[in-house]
Amino acid sequence: MSKVTSDMSLSLDGFTAGPGQSLDLPIGEGVGESLHRWMFEEPELHAEAIAAITAAGAFIMGRNMFGPGRGEWDLGWQGWWGEEPPYHGPVFVLTHHAREPLEMKGGTTFHFVTDGIEAALERAREAAGGRDVSIAGGAHTVNQYLAAGLIDELRLHVAPVVLGRGERLLAGVGAFDLEPVGTPSGSALITHLTYRPEKG
């Protein structure tokens, strides 16, 4: 059965991005490559984790992950990823501002959803065609889905860095137990931990 998953790279102190995210600093101040080096420098070593991320049939992200803009859309903005984003499937962007779907090269289409996280999940499930739905980020969006009990499998990729400040994952999500899945693994750049949140 298809699952709702989320893969998040985060610091040892729980941050997925620094403060002050902007056009010039998409992941915020003080972060640099520290959280995502593993994907670019050691792709073979982490092939299984990377394959799991890209296995989803549809993706959901917050507007802040799609771009630095706020308020009404700048229709020239087409995301951070250039002409051919790495999703290769439908991506549902949570926003308060309606916008026509945006079709990119390589199979990625951005859909803009204005009626909340449950509605976005419903549309993503339909679009995923039986494959998993991935909550792609950022922290605030994943926290919303966690708080609502809507994530089946949380895959944390913990980088060996303390950032001290930024966007915190697992904040404001209440208190709950989780069930570890598989065994932890990793390299000097990252530790992979997978959990199933227990449903209240």
Next chain:
Amino acid sequence: MSKVTSDMSLSLDGFTAGPGQSLDLPIGEGVGESLHRWMFEEPELHAEAIAAITAAGAFIMGRNMFGPGRGEWDLGWQGWWGEEPPYHGPVFVLTHHAREPLEMKGGTTFHFVTDGIEAALERAREAAGGRDVSIAGGAHTVNQYLAAGLIDELRLHVAPVVLGRGERLLAGVGAFDLEPVGTPSGSALITHLTYRPEKG
């Protein structure tokens, strides 16, 4: 060469204890056995991790870990651990209030140190007789030693629970890289992660 180590059990969201610690709730509200079950329910499975904790020759703890009292000492209070505490060696308690050393059964002696974390570490190193010094907790004390760059090996024992509030480890310690030591391991109750903080 002997090291300064710290073993901390914490929740996935980074808390080592809940709020409202008291005589009746030494680990605070909402925590129960969740963080420490692994030591009591699966001691054989985690024999190596437990042996590493007890290998230290001297220990340092904050006053809040020694007892719920504040201000002047209640001399009747001899710690949470009964007549024979599990340390079996010298334990240096950080406090603002002087007190004579307290000798317990089984080799544990509590010494009360009023001149700060560096002085306590110096005394602990001398007392450890070439073995490691363990910063035993709580979170605030470990954070102070981390911020001062005085911990050589940080061993985190991450429980599969989100607590949502409490005493946070790795808070107020600045920003720094760490080097993972060995490979992560664990069971359904706990994940062991070991790091060396890089010295600025």
